[in-house]
Amino acid sequence: MRDITERRKAEEELARQAKELARANSELCVVNKELEAFSYSVSHDLRAPLRSIDGFSKAVLEDYEQKLDDQGKDYLHRVRAASQRMAQLIDDLLNLSRVTRSDMHHDSVNLSAMAWSIVTELQKIQPDRQVDFVIAEGLMAKGDSRLLKLVLENLLNNAWKFTGKHTHAKIEFGAAPCNGKTAYFVRDDGAGFDMAYAEKLFIPFQRLHGVTEFAGTGIGLALIQRIIHRHGGHVWAEGKVEQGATFYFTLQ
Ligand SMILES: Nc1ncnc2c1ncn2[C@@H]1O[C@H](COP(=O)(O)OP(=O)(O)OP(=O)(O)O)[C@@H](O)[C@H]1O
Ligand SMILES: [Mg+2]
Incomplete structure (x- = not known):
């Protein structure tokens, strides 16, 4: 008799906890959506006044050129440079929030072919650089092809950029087993x-x-992490100063 009462009590407690958890979960979802919408509209609305600042600085520079001395012109150039940098940061924030807002597709993606087309473009832009590419053949994955392309683009762009100070470089894309899953990696022998x-x-x-050493705003890897998390995977990095870096990611 006592056993049954206790079991019923335990069951009731369990049901109460499950209900509480479901409520907290749906509250979190709402807050999360609100936060996403907020950051999207903030970054969106910030662009308009910024365009004015840049546009009118440009107009003053052009229309009042005769009346401005060199210092005046220098100040205005700095206003323009700063507003353009801020516009870039806002664009980056917008891109970051778009990644979590967009719908996910489930495609069968040929990562090897994707990697080749990205590095071919990189080499075309800077044909003088001597970089050996080692790209594993036939690496396929399930995921959103547009988002996975962003991942590979950002990782390979980083590898390309952070090997830029070395006369010769090697950039690798491959896969290795990791705790029963496949870990894809991009490896370089750069900074x-x-x-x-x-x-x-x-x-x-x-x-x-530093920005003077290597250009960039620092948004690429944040973007990658969100995309990988949306796929249910993990991303992590290994590196050593002046001995290169490896970025790994799993999917699901
Ligand atoms: N392959 C790499 N080798 C060495 N350091 C790296 C590498 N990739 C990323 N990092 C370090 O991580 C930082 C963040 O990388 P991330 O891609 O987010 O930003 P970024 O490349 O500096 O700028 P962005 O990607 O926004 O143009 C880099 O500034 C750099 O310090
Ligand atoms: Mg980057």
């Missing part, structure tokens, strides 16, 4: 980074290299 900061790299606008 590398200090492993102490390996987690920080994925935070928006976090950079380990």
